[in-house]
Amino acid sequence: MTNPYAQDLDKNAANFTQLSPLTFLARAANVYPGHASVVHGDRRYTWAETYARCRRLASALAARGIGFGDTVAVMAANTPEIYEASFGVPMLGAVVNTLNVRLDAENIAFCLDHGEAKVLITDTEFAPTVKAALPQVANKDLLVIDIDDPLADLPPGIGERLGAMDYEEFLATGDPEFAWSLPDDEWNAISLNYTSGTTGNPKGVVYHHRGAYLNALGNAVGWNMGHHPVYLWTLPMFHCNGWCFPWTLAAVAGTSVCLRRVTGGNIFDAIADQGVTHFCGAPIVMNFVINATEDERRDFDGTVQMMTAAAPPPAATLERMQRMGFEVTHVYGLTETYGPAVMCAWHDNWNALPIEEQARLKSRQGVPYHVLEGLQIMDPETMQPVPADGQTMGEAMMRGNIVMKGYLKNPQATDEAFRGGWFHSGDLGVMHPDGYIELRDRSKDIIISGGENISSIEVEGVLYRHPAVLAAAVVAKPDDKWGETPCAFIEVKEGETPSEQEIIDFCRANLAHYKCPRNVVFGELPKTSTGKIQKFKLRDQARQG
Secondary structure, eight states, X not given: OOOGGGSSOOOOTTTOOOOOTHHHHHHHHHHSTTSEEEEETTEEEEHHHHHHHHHHHHHHHHHXXXXXXXXXXXXXXXXXXXXXXXXXXXXXXXXXXXXXTTSOHHHHHHHXXXXXXXXXXXXXXXXXXXXXXXXXXXOTTOEEEEEOOGGGOOXXXXXXXXXXXXXHHHHHTSOTTOOOOOOSSTTSEEEEEEOOOSSSSOOEEEEEHHHHHHHHHHHHHHHTOOSSOEEEOOSOTTTHHHHTHHHHHHHTTXXXXXXXXXXXXXXXXXXXXXXXOEEEEOHHHHHHHHTOOTTTOOOOSSOEEEEEOSSOOOHHHHHHHHHTTEEEEEEEEEGGGTEEXXXXXXXXXXXXXXXHHHHHXXXXXXXXXXXXXXXXXXXXXXXXXXXSSSOOOEEEEEESTTSOSEETTOHHHHHHHTGGGSEEEEEEEEEOTTSOEEEEEETTTOEEETTEEEOHHHHHHHHTTSTTEEEEEEEEEEETTTEEEEEXXXXXXTTOOOOHHHHHHHHHTTSOGGGSOSEEEESOOOBOTTSOBOHHHHHHHHHTO
């Protein structure tokens, strides 16, 4: 029997358009041309101006031979230039590669070579690293464009120009009416993001236009953003393309408030002076807020929304944020899932619960984004879901349109990541009866002591409740008797001097004794550019005693 709906009902120009977040920018400029798009110090742009600047960038790149499939790398702080590159580069069918500004010269050179970058747009703040990287790059014709930001406030000798011209001069060569086009295929690459490379060379994660479009909308719908939010860039725009929020803000015609330096004082100033309503960041950003000095804190009206990811925020931190007027939404994702893909969706009846219980619920990772097809906690060997009992551990796995295309030039790693038709996150967790997942550890971070599994996250949650603790991380320390035992690394608040025994006794009062750290090390914790604690360094330190 023939299907009547399959006959003479084909896709055509009238009823089908490739999905791309570039359409959000064009719409914002057409519908809200005079509304503020980007604010950076005294620089203020409207959506009409941002659209014209992005078209100028695309035009200037096209004049230099940049086109479909070419890579344009960007080494930048949170400034208008990196925001504009999120649109201007893909307008040509080219791929934007935002580089982690914390990487050393060797890793930057690897990324530029591996991604075959033809253009590098770089902030003068990072000139020392870039200058050391350029001689290591195979492409000696790499076009370098400088971002010379007057708000950089750089020490003498740091802001060296390395390029043929600066960004504004380059933009002036472009046409604000440049006739850009949507991709022929929404599966085409829109961006390249490198993982941290903590074990070997970084892996190049490739996003496509369809996924970027969908996750941009997923951010807005899941977070209930509404139109015209004022968004503060505490999250680096180089990290997973700013969790797709550059494209989200175009979709909802919001205002981006750029921020080069993330401090408690800068956050409160932006909220009070710019009317910030939303911002994102790792738990360390919450620490900046809750530990801001009295001089840094400013009064503000209403509630400010914060989205946080990376390590699960301790319940004690969430509770303090809520009491200070910040509504925290917990999300979870990876570079490979366009940033956040899982959200702790809130239920109104939970508002009647004690604040401590609300904080416990918020510390769970949650349920799939609207645009993520599948989320499961699965046994990685059998590829079967674990019981939804809140106890049985498995690996968090995802599938759907907001999972990466794959790893650039690395088919083996791509095949391993997609084994069994699911993306394997490497994160261990449980599925609760209500369908919410809760992570317990990275697969390599679980501590097995005397045959018992110990969740480092559970121990860290207790440590964060100690009044002297600013940041904490727990890793396995080799032990002749038990195999391994928990070792706590702690960064204390200014003026606090807890002893090792005080910390251990606090844990013993709040945890089963076998879960408590046997050793406590005080000092500043190593962190990534996004505030994630680098446990691999702490594991090395623990192994070395």
